[in-house]
Amino acid sequence: MTIQQSYELAKQQFADIGVDTEKAMQLLDSLPVSIHCWQGDDVAGFEKQSGALTGGIQATGNYPGKARAPQELRADLDLASSLIPGAKRLNLHASYLEAEGKVERNEVKPEHFKNWVDWAKQNQFGLDFNPTYFSHPLSAEATLSHSNKEIRDFWIEHGKACRKISEYFGKELGTASVMNIWIPDGAKDLTVDKAAPRQRLVEALDEIIREKIDPKYHLDAVESKLFGIGLESYTVGSNEFYVGYATSRKTALCLDAGHYHPTEVISDKISAVMPFVEHLLLHVSRPVRWDSDHVVLLDDETQAIANEIIRNQLFNRVHIGLDFFDASINRIAAWVIGTRNMKKALLRALLEPTASLREAENNRDFTTRLALLEEQKSLPWQAVWDMYCERHNVPTGSNWLAQVRQYETNVLSQRA
Numbered sequence: 006m007t008i009q010q011s012y013e014l015a016k017q018q019f020a021d022i023g024v025d026t027e028k029a030m031q032l033l034d035s036l037p038v039s040i041h042c043w044q045g046d047d048v049a050g051f052e053k054q055s056g057a058l059t060g061g062i063q064a065t066g067n068y069p070g071k072a073r074a075p076q077e078l079r080a081d082l083d084l085a086s087s088l089i090p091g092a093k094r095l096n097l098h099a100s101y102l103e104a105e106g107k108v109e110r111n112e113v114k115p116e117h118f119k120n121w122v123d124w125a126k127q128n129q130f131g132l133d134f135n136p137t138y139f140s141h142p143l144s145a146e147a148t149l150s151h152s153n154k155e156i157r158d159f160w161i162e163h164g165k166a167c168r169k170i171s172e173y174f175g176k177e178l179g180t181a182s183v184m185n186i187w188i189p190d191g192a193k194d195l196t197v198d199k200a201a202p203r204q205r206l207v208e209a210l211d212e213i214i215r216e217k218i219d220p221k222y223h224l225d226a227v228e229s230k231l232f233g234i235g236l237e238s239y240t241v242g243s244n245e246f247y248v249g250y251a252t253s254r255k256t257a258l259c260l261d262a263g264h265y266h267p268t269e270v271i272s273d274k275i276s277a278v279m280p281f282v283e284h285l286l287l288h289v290s291r292p293v294r295w296d297s298d299h300v301v302l303l304d305d306e307t308q309a310i311a312n313e314i315i316r317n318q319l320f321n322r323v324h325i326g327l328d329f330f331d332a333s334i335n336r337i338a339a340w341v342i343g344t345r346n347m348k349k350a351l352l353r354a355l356l357e358p359t360a361s362l363r364e365a366e367n368n369r370d371f372t373t374r375l376a377l378l379e380e381q382k383s384l385p386w387q388a389v390w391d392m393y394c395e396r397h398n399v400p401t402g403s404n405w406l407a408q409v410r411q412y413e414t415n416v417l418s419q420r421a
């Protein structure tokens with residue numbers, strides 16, 4: 006049976022339960038997924054002075070072929086992008102700048118990202134941004150919450166400089182860049198004064214976002230965390246801290262799937278914060294026992310995240326980003342698997358007969374609700390996915406893997 010024939014059968018089956026597959030695919034096109042650049046090189050970046058990855062995060066594995074230069078990373082992204090259907094954005098860290106010599110973090114400028122903007126224009130990508138508050142000698146003890154004013158000021162300047170770059174992205178590309186602030190500040194062991202670093206962080210963030218920037222071009226977001234490696238006992242930017250900060254300062258809030266206690270899920274937090282924040286940034290990731298940043302699966306939680314976005318029609322208020330860095334498998338495959346899974350979850354959510362489910366729920370008919378929820382899992386959504394891939398000239402099924410393998414032989418294996 007051809008993809009077209011399978012699709013026609015699936016289309017009818019979904020129509021029978023009141024779901025329009027054409028509309029679902031159309032809506033999927035309007036939901037870009039922001040692919041994180043850092044999966045391509047194990048969060049190393051391209052600063053001339055770069056050292057080890059710090060900040061309590063880790064990319065474990067030693068799979069050959071990681072990108073060593075911006076040109077290589079862009080070539081890898083070109084391949085990944087050609088294997089992922091629909092709208093995409095690229096999420097860049099400040100450490101992925103391009104310059105002749107060493108550029109200090111507080112001196113990063115839009116010109117250092119011109120090549121990325123040109124690439125984004127050529128590929129019709131939007132860009133998002135992140136100041137880099139780790140992997141730097143001045144981040145060893147703390148950044149925006151440091152008790153030393155000079156160090157704090159250095160990082161405040163970095164944040165301000167990054168906002169200019171983010172605004173530049175938005176202006177050049179005609180789509181707002183979401184700039185996410187995540188800092189690793191915390192403590193390995195018992196902390197007597199937990200209040201002072203948090204107060205300093207409030208003031209530092211206020212200083213960074215003091216200048217108003219048109220939200221047409223740039224949005225500020227803040228990301229909390231539970232703990233980092235070597236920072237197990239105290240995190241300055243905790244969940245409560247940033248929920249309070251984002252709601253009081255009207256910034257976007259970032260929820261990272263790996264940044265909560267193991268039994269907490271961000272899918273349940275989306276509806277809890279949306280009445281209070283205008284914009285939400287998601288870092289879709291997969292924690293395994295800790296914030297291990299494994300590749301996103303098409304699992305229950307990814308599906309639940311997608312369901313929340315679609316059921317509540319948060320199309321323009323939720324920004325879907327990915328955040329994983331697995332160095333133990335082919336890095337391009339990691340991007341393709343994780344991003345396709347996010348998009349599959351969104352498509353499945355768009356194919357849900359939500360109206361019937363809501364009706365059952367409103368009637369307190371929980372039997373029907375459960376029956377419909379379970380039966381729809383075996384509806385032929387995959388035939389719609391294949392059609393979506395075909396319309397976007399992207400391989401169906403696992404056919405994309407052959408191209409990644411070919412590239413591995415021809416290109417990645419040549420990298421030392």
Ligand SMILES: C[C@H](O)[C@H](O)[C@@H](O)C(=O)CO
Pocket residue numbers: 043048062135187228230261288296328
């Ligand atoms: C590299 C990213 O900024 C980083 O993963 C951050 O978003 C995070 O989640 C830290 O744990």
Ligand SMILES: [Mn+2]
Pocket residue numbers: 187228261288328
């Ligand atoms: Mn994150």
